[in-house]
Amino acid sequence: MADNDMWQSTNGNTGRAGSNRGGNAGAPIYGSGATRNAEGTSGTTLFDRVPPHDVDAEMAVLGGMLMSKDAIGEVSQVLETADFYQPQHQTIYDAILTLFAGSQPVDVVLVANELMKDGNLDKVGGADYLHSLVASVPTAANAMYYADIVHQNAVLRNVITAGTKIAQMGYSASGAQAEDIVNLAQSEVYEMSAGKVRQDYVAIGPVLQNTLDQLDKMQNHELEQGVPTGFRDIDEVTQGLQPGQMIVVAGRPAMGKSTLGIDFARSAALHHNMTSIVFSLEMSKVELAQRIIAAETNIPLAAMRRAEDITPDRWNTLNNFWTKMQDAPLFIDDSPNMSLMEIRAKCRRLKQTNDLKLVVIDYLQLMSSGKRVESRQQEVSEFSRALKLLAKELEVPVVALSQLNRGPEMRNDKKPQLSDLRESGSIEQDADVVFLVHRPDFYNKEDRPGEADIIMAKHRNGPTDTFNLAFLGATSKFMDMPQDYQQAGV
CATH class of the missing domain: 1.10.860.10 (DNAb Helicase; Chain A)
Incomplete structure (x- = not known):
C-alpha cells in the first residue's frame, strides 16, 4: 500500500x-x-x-x-x-x-x-x-x-x-x-x-439547471404545487402558498382575516390532507372548531351556540362530518400568552412527526416575546423576521394574520393599503405575499353586500391583483364567486 x-x-x-x-x-x-x-x-x-x-x-x-x-x-x-x-x-x-x-x-x-x-x-x-x-x-x-x-x-x-x-x-x-x-x-x-447541513455558496450552473428542470416539470404538470388556498383565482396567480414563504393576511377588526386564515387551513388539511396547524391567540379551541364545523357543514355559526337550534337533520350532518374528518391532519393550539419560542418549538416537532405543510398564526400583534423590549414596534419587527426565518427553516408557508391601523377609515373608499400595516414596517419587508381583506358592506350595507375584495398588495414572485370573493358571515367562510359573475357597475 x-x-x-x-x-x-x-x-x-x-x-x-x-x-x-x-x-x-x-x-x-x-x-x-x-x-x-x-x-x-x-x-x-x-x-x-x-x-x-x-x-x-x-x-x-x-x-x-x-x-x-x-x-x-x-x-x-x-x-x-x-x-x-x-x-x-x-x-x-x-x-x-x-x-x-x-x-x-x-x-x-x-x-x-x-x-x-x-x-x-x-x-x-x-x-x-x-x-x-x-x-x-x-x-x-x-x-x-x-x-x-x-x-x-x-x-x-x-x-x-x-x-x-x-x-x-x-x-x-x-x-x-x-x-x-x-x-x-x-x-x-x-x-x-432533520439531516440538514448548513449550505455553502454554490455555482450558478447547478442552480440554473434546477430552475430549468422545475420549469419543465411545471409545463408537464409533474411539479408539486404549493399549498392550495381553496380559492380558484388566488391559486391560479400564486400556484398555492409556497414553502418558505411568509404570507400576511391583514385587515381591520371584524373584517374577516381570521376567517380567511382558517379557510386556508381548512383547504390544506381537510380537503388536501396536508398537515396544518393554527395557533389561535385570540379565539379558543371551541370557537375555532365551531367556525370550522359551520364552514364545512353550512350549519349557521349562531346555531352552533344554541342547542335548541340543532335539529335531528343537523345532528345527522354533524355526525357525518365527524366521521369523515376525525382523522384530518389539522392541529389547533390556543395556549394563552404564547411566545415565539414556543411556536417555533411546536412547529419543529410537528414537522418531524407529521410532515407539517402549513402554519397559521392568529394574530401577529398578540404574540409575546417574554422579555423587555425598547418598543412594541421593535418587538413586532422581531416577530416578523423570526416567522420568515421559520418558514425558510421548515420549508413551509407561514400565514401570519395582522391588524391594520385606522388608515382605511380616513379614506373615502375605505380601501386598505400596505402602509396601513400596524406597528411595524418590517412586516411589509419580510412578507413574500400580503393579502388585505376589504368588505365594502362593512362600511355601507348597500355597497356590494356579501362581497369581499382580497387585495394582493404584495407578491414577491409575481403580479399583484385583487380577488373578488363572496363572504358568508353566517357560516364563517369565504367562497369563490361564479366565474361569470360581474360586479355592479363594472
Whole structure:
C-alpha cells in the first residue's frame, strides 16, 4: 500500500488500522479537579476522544462504488461528502461523483486520472490505495449496507457537534440571553435530526439547471404545487402558498382575516390532507372548531351556540362530518400568552412527526416575546423576521394574520393599503405575499353586500391583483364567486 501519512486520523492511525466502531468507551465522570473517563484515566476530557467512525465501512462503500455504477446511484442518494470521516475518502468520493455526474464510466483507472487532474492522487495514497478499496469488498451488492453504517456514524458525529455548540453557547451566555440560547439550541438539534447541513455558496450552473428542470416539470404538470388556498383565482396567480414563504393576511377588526386564515387551513388539511396547524391567540379551541364545523357543514355559526337550534337533520350532518374528518391532519393550539419560542418549538416537532405543510398564526400583534423590549414596534419587527426565518427553516408557508391601523377609515373608499400595516414596517419587508381583506358592506350595507375584495398588495414572485370573493358571515367562510359573475357597475 502506498504511503498514506498525508491523511492521518486523529488517533494517529491510517487506513484500515484506524477503524473505530463507535469510539465511545463510556460516559465521562465529572467532578472537581481532573476529569476522568469510565476507565478512570485522569486528564482525558470528553472532547479528547475520537469521534465515531468506521474506516472499514467507508472503504467498503468506495470499493463497491468503484465496482458498480448502480451502487454509485444508490449511495449518492444517502451519503454526503462530509459523512466520510477520513479526508482522503471524502476526496475519492467527490471524484467518483464528478465522473458519475458527467455520465462517464467509473473505475479505478478513471478515478485515478480524475484525482491526478486536481493533484490529489498522491494525497489519497495513489492508485494502489484505490485498488485496495476494490479488494476490500467481494461484491458491490452490500454497498448500501456499508453506506448506512457510514451515515449512522456521521449522525453521531453531528450529535456531538451540536452538543458541543450548545454547551459553548450555554457557558458564554448571560442570564438575559437564556431564551435566545434555548431557541438556538433547539435549532441546532432540529437541523441535526432533520439531516440538514448548513449550505455553502454554490455555482450558478447547478442552480440554473434546477430552475430549468422545475420549469419543465411545471409545463408537464409533474411539479408539486404549493399549498392550495381553496380559492380558484388566488391559486391560479400564486400556484398555492409556497414553502418558505411568509404570507400576511391583514385587515381591520371584524373584517374577516381570521376567517380567511382558517379557510386556508381548512383547504390544506381537510380537503388536501396536508398537515396544518393554527395557533389561535385570540379565539379558543371551541370557537375555532365551531367556525370550522359551520364552514364545512353550512350549519349557521349562531346555531352552533344554541342547542335548541340543532335539529335531528343537523345532528345527522354533524355526525357525518365527524366521521369523515376525525382523522384530518389539522392541529389547533390556543395556549394563552404564547411566545415565539414556543411556536417555533411546536412547529419543529410537528414537522418531524407529521410532515407539517402549513402554519397559521392568529394574530401577529398578540404574540409575546417574554422579555423587555425598547418598543412594541421593535418587538413586532422581531416577530416578523423570526416567522420568515421559520418558514425558510421548515420549508413551509407561514400565514401570519395582522391588524391594520385606522388608515382605511380616513379614506373615502375605505380601501386598505400596505402602509396601513400596524406597528411595524418590517412586516411589509419580510412578507413574500400580503393579502388585505376589504368588505365594502362593512362600511355601507348597500355597497356590494356579501362581497369581499382580497387585495394582493404584495407578491414577491409575481403580479399583484385583487380577488373578488363572496363572504358568508353566517357560516364563517369565504367562497369563490361564479366565474361569470360581474360586479355592479363594472
